Amino acid sequence: MYPVYKSIGVKQQCKEIKVSFPPQHQESQPGLEYIMKPRPISSNPYYCESDKLQGKVAIITGGDSGIGRAVAYAFAKEGADIAISYLCEDRDADETKYVIENLGRRCILIRGDLKEEKMSKVVVEKTIECFGKIDILVNNHGVQFIQNSILDITAEQLDTTFKTNIYSYFYMTKAVLPYLKEGASIINTTSVTAYEGHPLLIDYSATKGAVMTFTRSLSQSLVSKGIRVNGVAPGPIWTPLIVSSFSAEQVETFGNDTPMNRAGQPFEVATSFVFLASDDSSYMSGQILHPNGGTISGS
Known part of the structure; x- marks a missing residue:
């Protein structure tokens, strides 16, 4: 049994959100949310839902924790059933599923590595098998590795970053597209680094720039089918990716x-x-x- 994570009201949250965090670091990506201190705030109990997604089915990649988990909770509050694709973070995924089901919605968990194209087909097939349709795809998962210089970025790291952060978005979109009908929505997670760059995240920033351009190009390709494609470019958000990539001092x-x-x-x-x-x-x-804390970025 996993506890339902309860958060405080919005006004109080904004007063108590930390300007600094306790130093901490996790050795492997994409990181585990349940051991973070403090835990990220994923759910707002004062959120006023209005059935915006009633009866919809959404696939959320990386939905076990971090931004993906928060999106899953918000979608569930709006009436959507959720399929969560995740890599290996079983405890985080189980907790997310537990909360979604306590919100009265259905949720399935699909474990696997989306760097492999065949895994995207598995995610889509299992979602169709369980729910019978797909209305929303959220491409959200990602990795980032801190390096002081481009000279330190190995071919292996470059391959991992691009396969995780952009190839898999192509794979998921290709797999889901035959099932999307007019009115469906694809949402891709990019980053403020796509617009501003980052001296320690050169390969990550490059993939997020690719996600931004992928979003714009795909939107033009699918507009005649009535399928909308948009993106979200977060700034620095307190998620497991942060503690599994930055040093304890940087955190x-x-x-x-x-x-x-x-x-x-x-x-x-x-x-x-x-x-x-x-x-x-x-x-x-x-x-x-651009939910990024007030940073002015390109359009």
Whole structure:
């Protein structure tokens, strides 16, 4: 049995969100949320749902933790059933499923490595088998590896970063597309680094730039089919990816360089995905939203 994570109200949250975090580091990616201190805030109990996604079925990659988990919770509150694809973080995934089911929605977990194209087909097939349709695809999973110089980025790291962060987005989109009908939505997670770059995340930033351009190009390809494609470019958000990539010392000041002088929490990003998945954004495609703490980025 996993406890339902309870968070405090929005106003109180904003007062208590830390400007600095206790130093911590996890040795392997994509990281484990259940051992983070403090835990990321994934759910807002004061969220006012209005059935924006009632009866919809969503696939969320990397939905076991971090931003993906927060999106899954928000989608469930809006009435969607969820298929979560994740790599290996079983305990985080089980907790996310438990919370979604306690919200009254159905959830399936699909474990596997999306760097392999065949895994995308497995995710789609299992989702169709369970729910009978797919309305929303959220390509969200990713990795990042800190390196002080491009000279330190090995061919193996480059291959892993690109296969995880952009190849798999192609694979998932190709696998799901035959099942999407008019009115469906694809949402890709890019990053503020796609616009500003990052001296320690050269290969990661390059993949996120590719995701941004992929989103814009795909939107033009699918607009005639009535399928909208948009993206979200978060700034620094407190997720397992941070503690599994940055050093303990870097974690202490993570997000302090934003205009808001703090990192964001996953629940502060999730509503961007709800908006793009729902009919509220029916006149938007090829666009990117920027929940990033006030940083001015390119359009």
